Amino acid sequence: xxxxxxxxxxxxxxxxxxxxxxxxxxxxxxxxxxxxxxxxxxxxxxxxxxxxxxxxxxxxxxxxxxxxxxxxxxxxxxxxxxxxxxxxxxxxxxxxxxxxxxxxxxxxxxxxxxxxxxxxxxxxxxxxxxxxxxxxxxxxxxxxxxxxxxxxxxxxxxxxxxxxxxxxxxxxxxxxxxxxxxxxxxxxxxxxxxxxxxxxxxxxxxxxxxxxxxxxxxxxxxxxxxxxxxxxxxxxxxxxxxxxxxxxxxxxxxxxxxxxxxxxxxxxxxxxxxxxxxxxxxxxxxxxxxxxxxxxxxxxxxxxxxxxxxxxxxxxxxxxxxxxxxxxxxxxxxxxxxxxxxxxxxxxxxxxxxxxxxxxxxxxxxxxxxxxxxxxxxxxxxxxxxxxxxxxxxxxxxxxxxxxxxxxxxxxxxxxxxxxxxxxxxxxxxxxxxxxxxxxxxxxxxxxxxxxxxxxxxxxxxxxxxxxxxxxxxxxxxxxxxxxxxxxxxxxxxxxxxxx
Numbered sequence: 001x002x003x004x005x006x007x008x009x010x011x012x013x014x015x016x017x018x019x020x021x022x023x024x025x026x027x028x029x030x031x032x033x034x035x036x037x038x039x040x041x042x043x044x045x046x047x048x049x050x051x052x053x054x055x056x057x058x059x060x061x062x063x064x065x066x067x068x069x070x071x072x073x074x075x076x077x078x079x080x081x082x083x084x085x086x087x088x089x090x091x092x093x094x095x096x097x098x099x100x101x102x103x104x105x106x107x108x109x110x111x112x113x114x115x116x117x118x119x120x121x122x123x124x125x126x127x128x129x130x131x132x133x134x135x136x137x138x139x140x141x142x143x144x145x146x147x148x149x150x151x152x153x154x155x156x157x158x159x160x161x162x163x164x165x166x167x168x169x170x171x172x173x174x175x176x177x178x179x180x181x182x183x184x185x186x187x188x189x190x191x192x193x194x195x196x197x198x199x200x201x202x203x204x205x206x207x208x209x210x211x212x213x214x215x216x217x218x219x220x221x222x223x224x225x226x227x228x229x230x231x232x233x234x235x236x237x238x239x240x241x242x243x244x245x246x247x248x249x250x251x252x253x254x255x256x257x258x259x260x261x262x263x264x265x266x267x268x269x270x271x272x273x274x275x276x277x278x279x280x281x282x283x284x285x286x287x288x289x290x291x292x293x294x295x296x297x298x299x300x301x302x303x304x305x306x307x308x309x310x311x312x313x314x315x316x317x318x319x320x321x322x323x324x325x326x327x328x329x330x331x332x333x334x335x336x337x338x339x340x341x342x343x344x345x346x347x348x349x350x351x352x353x354x355x356x357x358x359x360x361x362x363x364x365x366x367x368x369x370x371x372x373x374x375x376x377x378x379x380x381x382x383x384x385x386x387x388x389x390x391x392x393x394x395x396x397x398x399x400x401x402x403x404x405x406x407x408x409x410x411x412x413x414x415x416x417x418x419x420x421x422x423x424x425x426x427x428x429x430x431x432x433x434x435x436x437x438x439x440x441x442x443x444x445x446x447x448x449x450x451x452x453x454x455x456x457x458x459x460x461x462x463x464x465x466x467x468x469x470x471x472x473x474x475x476x477x478x479x480x481x482x483x484x485x486x487x488x489x490x491x492x493x494x495x496x497x498x499x500x
Contacts, residue, residue, distance in 0.1 A: 004354060006297055012216030013303040014030045019208025020307055026201035033195060039082065042084050042188030046122050051090070051182040052129065055138055056114040059170040061102045064163070066352075077354060081191035082313040085159040087151060087172065090182040092155040094175035096141045099161050099499050100232060104146040105169040113179070140177045216304040217329045265460045268370040268473055269465040271458050273342050275450050276350045281443055283351055284436040287344045292338045294354060298333075301358075305333045316380045316469060326490045327371055330468065332358025334461065335367040347453050348410035348445070366460065369470050376472050384467040391463045391475060398428050428456050455481035 038044050050057050089095045098109075115129035142152060148168075152175050172181055244442035308326045317324050339354040341347060342365035350364045360366070379387070435449045462475040482487045 002406075003236050008219035008298070009088045009216045009304065010300040012212045012214070012219060013300040013307070014212070016209050016212030016216060016307040017303050019205045019210070019212055020310070022201055022203075022205030023209055026198050026205055029194075029198045029201065033198060038188060040084070040188075040190070042082075042190045044186055044188040046125075047088075047184050047186045048120055048122065048125055048127060049090075049183075050117075050127060052115040052187050053180055054113040054115055054131070055173060055177065055179050055181075056109060056112065057129075057172040057181055058105065058109065058114055058116050060117065062168040062170070064165050064168065081163060081194075083159075083161045083163055083191050084188040084190070085151070085157075085161075085170070086186045086188070087153070087157040087159070088184045089154060090184065092154055093182075094095050094152055095157060095181065096150065096171075096173050096175045097150045097157055097159045098141060098144075098147040098150040099159070099168055099172050100144075100171070101149045102167040102169045105171060108141075108144060108146075109138060109171075110134075112138045136411050138173070138177045140175065140306065141171065141173045142175060212313075213304065213307050213311060216237050216301075217308070217325055266478075267462050267478065268372070268471045268484050269462050270366075270368050271338060271461050272366045272485060273347055273454055273457075274364040275445060275447075275483060276352070279348075279439055279445055280351050281440050284348045284439060287348070290353070291340055294336075294356070297356065298337060298340065301336065302335045305330055305468075312469055313380060316375045317377055320375055320377055322372060322375060322469065324371065327470065329358065330470065331367075331369045334369070334464065335360075338367040338457070338461065339363055339365045341365075341457065345429050346457055347450070348432045348436055348439075349450065369465055372471055375469070379472050380469055383469065387474070388463060388467045390477075391459075391466075394477070395456075395463055396426070398426050398460055428453055428460075450483070451481040452479075454483055455479040458485075 032043070036043050083099075085097055085099075087095055087097045109132075111134040112132075113134045114132045116132060118130050119125060119128040120126075141147075142150070149159050150163075151159035151160035172183060172185070174181055222326050308330050312322050314329075315321065315326075336354070336356075336358055338346075339361075342349050343352070343354050347365075351483050352364060354365075355361045357362060360368075431449050431453050435445050435453070438444060438446055438449075456479065458480050459475070459478075466473070466475050
């Protein structure tokens, strides 16, 4: 049953990722449709300079030959659209532009010195040619009857051609067939079905994104259904219980009792890790191998995490609320990742194999995030790419952290929008290895290293919760070391007056 739900999570994440890709592609196409067209509705390329001392400039063969079938049907009915070639002579010379069947163009230019375009770089503007030498002098191109589209002008020529099946070549020459062609050219294309296809791409991407996300969340909620783990309090109390003036310890409900609220955590995200009393000397050497099944599942879970965070962004922007089911799923992914990290090279704190679960479990490492009832619309726009920059600079030293802009990966391979869950072997991993070496030779885990590693992990996960929109509370610049969360003292107790 659990394996089946994990498979559903993987399928849902893949479907959602495909939907996100289609949605992004459709959005990019829509932006291009709105911004890259000229007044006639053609998508246009930048202008490029074409010049040769020979008689002509020709393109490579444009092979649109098709066999009978859907592609031939599409081309013959104008499915590839209309091509526009705009030619502007560099000097007051009439320039001819024509498109013709490749075989007839080759026969016309046989033995004629010409340059064939091999490659065009638009940035910077650079054209590479292949020289075809010859001694023949061509007849004026306008006298030829095989052209399917032509333009001839001493100012700006405009060649238009309804694309059809065949093998074609584009030729630029001086209209009088003299050598030395020099012109600026720009290519454009107009496809009537482009906008409907873009809308269909957006709609299909949205359906797949929502459907895949819903599938992953439903399967994940099944994994998360587990009884809450018991809370074990270890160590001395943060402060002594209040006492009556007579020195007796106050008890709730009795006159003279001080009502003391429970201590509260410093931050909405709480993370704990309890070091095993006895750790294997050598098991840590192969934990990276034993954890591979978790890494594979987490890779897909983090894809779902990315999709859920994007959906939550818009939900918070419009409603000021993080949908509870999405929130629980993302908390589960963080929780699962922390358990695997605590087992492996984020801490090496336990030899107990992590459970395959998004929910709370009886495990030495725990993570939870307080659900926010209300979130700021304004902060959601600037948290991850602006406000968290100081934290990025700090946590990058720890080894894995949130970076702006460029791509990267962590141990589970997740990359996010505008920031990256990067995967470098930093201070956390280095100290974990030092602890492993101590285990190997001395049989004990240095308590100072464990406390410091826990503090760094705590800082990292607080930043993670903040930049993924799970809280508006800014992470503190503080290394809270140790296995348990620090607590803040409650407000001063309110005591009833006691008669002498």
